[in-house]
Amino acid sequence: MKTKLSLILVCMMVLYGAGPVSGASLEDLLGSVRAAALTSGEKPMEIQFDLPRFRLLPRHERISQVIEDVHQKLDPEIMVETLHLYHKPAGAERPVWSEAERIQLYNKVLALSTLTGLQYYSASRQTMRTFYESSGVIDNPSSKTTIADPVYQVPPYRVTVYARQKDLTFGDNTYQYDYYSFPDAMVFVQQNLTSLTYGIIPAVGKNRLHSAVAIIDAGDYILVYAASMAKAASVPGMKERIGNSFSNRASAILNWFASRADRAFADAR
DSSP states (O other), rough: HHHHHHHHHHHHHHHTOSOOOOOOHHHHOOOHHHHHHHHHHHHOOOEEHHHHOOOOOSHHHHHHHHHHHHHHOOOOEEEEEEEEEEEETOOOOOOOHHHHHHHHHHHHOGGGGTTOOOOEEETTTTEESSSSEEEEESTTTOOOOOOOOOOOOOOOEEEEEEEEETTTEEEEEEEEEEEEEETTTTEEEEESOOOOEEETTTEEEEEEEEEEEEEEEEETTTEEEEEEEEOOOTTTTTTHHHHHHHHHHHHHHHHHHHHHHHHHHHHHH
């Protein structure tokens, strides 16, 4: 059975033009210095304004292509990047995740309803705060009818889903999520389909916020890269507020991913 799954993975890699399954190491993806920093417990984060450029983006051709394309189209004024390591549990496949693990992980991160109630640390309030008061997949941006989280037997190369999400910072909004899947990685890109406000103050216009989370198989680890990019309203101090908010919320998303990955590897056994 494992031989058959390995052959399937190789065929899919050839189909997507990503080369053979190799189980890239952290050093391959990040370089030896940054890989060593991550494994020692560091959690790199970069916050940039005005003309941000990638500083933490892993060396993965397909992932880089997706995220760099988002950056080029948006030309952001704010960008927050962060890296995170998830250590695969005992019993997980190494150096490359199994097809069953990949499918479980894909469907777990596709389950946007599980973001409901997610907490993050608010630096300004110095307390834990709810990120998403509610989160759910909807049929389309017009009717906004809540539907069940989608589940796929075989992750497609690309799929688009829509979500309605209410958070305590930017309010009740509609988002588009584009999911890309590769045999050794996956990435989802979020963009706002409605304008975001910071209280009563306009903060980010429609389609001017893009967030990407890349998940890359790396032997004993899964490397998670997150980037939030935005064009902010011309209000004094707004860029800094949004940048700080993005950094705190990125940490919450990474914690959410870890809990979803735990479930995925358990369910794949």
